[in-house]
Amino acid sequence: MTRLPDFETLLLERKGRRLTITMDQPETLNAFGGKMHVEIEQALAFAGQDDGSDVIVVTGAGRAFSAGGDIARMQHFVDHPDDFEEEVQGAKRLIFTLLDIEKPVIARINGPAVGLGATIALFCDVTIASDTARIGDPHVAIGLVAGDGGAVIWPQLVGFHRAKEFLLTGEILTAARAAEIGLVNHVVPEAELDAAVDALCDRLLKGAQQAIRWTKVTINIELKRIAHALMDPGLAYESLSVRTDEHAERVKAFVERAEKKR
Secondary structure (H helix, E strand, C coil): CCCCCCCCCEEEEEECCEEEEEECCHHHCCCECHHHHHHHHHHHHHHHHCCCCCEEEEEECCCCCECCECHHHHHHHHHCHHHHHHHHHHHHHHHHHHHHCCCCEEEEECCCEECHHHHHHHHCCEEEEECCCEEECCHHHHCCCCCCCHHHHHHHHHCHHHHHHHHHHCCEEEHHHHHHCCCCCEEECHHHHHHHHHHHHHHHHCCCHHHHHHHHHHHHHHHHHHHHHHHHHHHHHHHHHHCCHHHHHHHHHHHHHHHHHC
């Protein structure tokens, strides 16, 4: 059986034929700094090829799934917009790495899943959220285009009109509202989250593994086609929005508000 790799920002654990990937930066609410951005892609690529697992769970340590973008990284791109090209390539690889995994991937949404955190959760195959979780994609709130996957996956889950409303306003939804509109599969009381995830994983692990994988592969053919059509233009528009005064002003205001709260 392949040895689990070590990461600075993630924790990988096996339990039987289940592999759990935990974003392990609770002090920042598992926000995506440069290191975690790279490592989550590497961990998912490993998980897809791991000979010791048949089901993958993605979750966050502490009280958040992931708060999304790291503000220091946003500030860096305001000052060095040409560096955003590396971010673009990483975002594209991340989405297609998720889509290429043949095994079922379950999102255990233990708390806020925002921006890229929401995107990763929603590209998983089944989503189970705590009733205390909140989910949304507020790229527009900081003057950015939701080009790194949100514009791909939200319309597939909730339809075009609802996706436009939530992506154009950046509204953060309660778990209950997210379940009501079909954005997530299940919402359970916080104390029951682990039991619900365990039950689904156990059911999948008792199933016919090749049939499960090939059914997922078939479903994902269309989702990959849509992602291939939208990721490049979406990320190109996001790259343009990184260079706008509006984005710079909103990042500055965000930082000032954060400093006042300290």
